[in-house]
Amino acid sequence: MEQTQEKKKVIFSAIQPTGTITLGNYLGALKNWIKLQDDFNCIYALADLHAITVRQDPAKFRAHIYEAYALLLACGVDLEKSLFFIQSHVSTHAELAWVLNCYTQFGELSRMTQFKDKSAKHADNINAGLFAYPSLMAADILLYQADLVPVGADQKQHLELTRNIAERFNGIYGNVFKVPDGYIPKAGARIMSLQDSTRKMSKSDENANAYVAVLDKPEVIMKKFKRAVTDSEACVRYGEGKDGINNLMGIYSSVTGKTYDEIEKEFDGKGYGDFKTAVGEAVVEELRPIQERFNQFIKDKAYLKECYDKSADIARKISQRTLDKAMKKIGFVLK
Numbered sequence: 307m308e309q310t311q312e313k314k315k316v317i318f319s320a321i322q323p324t325g326t327i328t329l330g331n332y333l334g335a336l337k338n339w340i341k342l343q344d345d346f347n348c349i350y351a352l353a354d355l356h357a358i359t360v361r362q363d364p365a366k367f368r369a370h371i372y373e374a375y376a377l378l379l380a381c382g383v384d385l386e387k388s389l390f391f392i393q394s395h396v397s398t399h400a401e402l403a404w405v406l407n408c409y410t411q412f413g414e415l416s417r418m419t420q421f422k423d424k425s426a427k428h429a430d431n432i433n434a435g436l437f438a439y440p441s442l443m444a445a446d447i448l449l450y451q452a453d454l455v456p457v458g459a460d461q462k463q464h465l466e467l468t469r470n471i472a473e474r475f476n477g478i479y480g481n482v483f484k485v486p487d488g489y490i491p492k493a494g495a496r497i498m499s500l501q502d503s504t505r506k507m508s509k510s511d512e513n514a515n516a517y518v519a520v521l522d523k524p525e526v527i528m529k530k531f532k533r534a535v536t537d538s539e540a541c542v543r544y545g546e547g548k549d550g551i552n553n554l555m556g557i558y559s560s561v562t563g564k565t566y567d568e569i570e571k572e573f574d575g576k577g578y579g580d581f582k583t584a585v586g587e588a589v590v591e592e593l594r595p596i597q598e599r600f601n602q603f604i605k606d607k608a609y610l611k612e613c614y615d616k617s618a619d620i621a622r623k624i625s626q627r628t629l630d631k632a633m634k635k636i637g638f639v640l641k
């Protein structure tokens with residue numbers, strides 16, 4: 307019998323292990339990571355090399371890497387279906403990043419809003435790594451010939467640059483890299499701070515009430531939602547000038563799958579207090595099983611090592627093929 311098995315498209319994405327993983331990371335990216343595993347060939351990484359563009363305390367950094375790895379397994383990254391490795395374990399990433407640096411323009415990197423934001427925030431440490439960060443991200447993606455990259459809206463500009471680098475390289479040397487597309491969710495692509503709805507929810511926010519961490523205790527989550535900023539209209543409706551409510555509706559929609567129309571009907575005649583409680587409860591229930599699984603995984607370092615070693619071995623083989631191809635085209639003598 308003839309078997310026609312269509313080749314699955316490749317997904318690549320990564321997350322920095324720089325502390326608390328937030329509800330923004332979860333709804334903007336991780337939920338899609340999990341969902342896509344059945345239909346795609348998914349390759350995921352903890353971007354630890356990216357994380358040192360900002361100074362890290364060694365002990366905390368190490369703990370955050372273990373925590374993030376365990377948390378992503380708890381979210382549902384499944385090694386029967388996908389790869390999930392630690393970026394620094396696969397040296398092809400740093401190698402291709404150097405090569406791509408030589409095909410990325412100073413002007414392009416200077417225009418990156420994340421670079422501008424982070425260099426304003428860490429004015430005493432505007433290092434070359436922070437500047438070249440997007441070419442390492444391009445290397446991550448292009449090494450695996452990824453078709454799609456599930457990320458939140460804040461990574462759009464980096465993805466655009468990745469596409470430009472790939473097209474430029476291909477323009478010189480022929481078809482070396484697949485030019486990837488972003489995969490950005492409809493609801494949840496940009497979860498905002500609960501204290502200032504004009505800023506994105508970020509783990510580096512000094513005010514812990516501004517973000518919900520995936521590992522926050524239920525009572526803390528409820529408290530943070532109760533304190534979330536809204537407006538004086540007291541009507542659950544999506545609209546202009548209602549950034550706080552829009553954000554809560556986005557979170558509720560992303561967690562429950564309900565449309566904005568359905569949410570408006572559900573809370574017709576009810577106040578913001580009821581709505582905030584419902585959003586908090588939905589989030590608590592979504593995160594509860596993840597937190598339970600995390601508590602199991604984090605205890606078992608030997609199991610975590612088994613998982614990341616196995617994935618890194620496979621990732622190294624896949625990525626070496628692309629690195630060799632790119633280097634050969636440039637004219638390097640391969641060993």
Ligand code: TYM
Nearest residue numbers: 319320321322330331334335353457458495496497506507
């Ligand atoms: P990072 O670690 O900042 O965030 C991980 C993912 O979470 C998404 N995200 C959000 N989504 C919605 N609302 C928010 N408030 C929010 N905050 C964060 C991000 O868009 C991201 O998808 N440079 C990347 C990591 C990276 C990467 C890659 C991603 C390194 N190499 C290759 C894709 C492909 C970053 O710093 O994400």
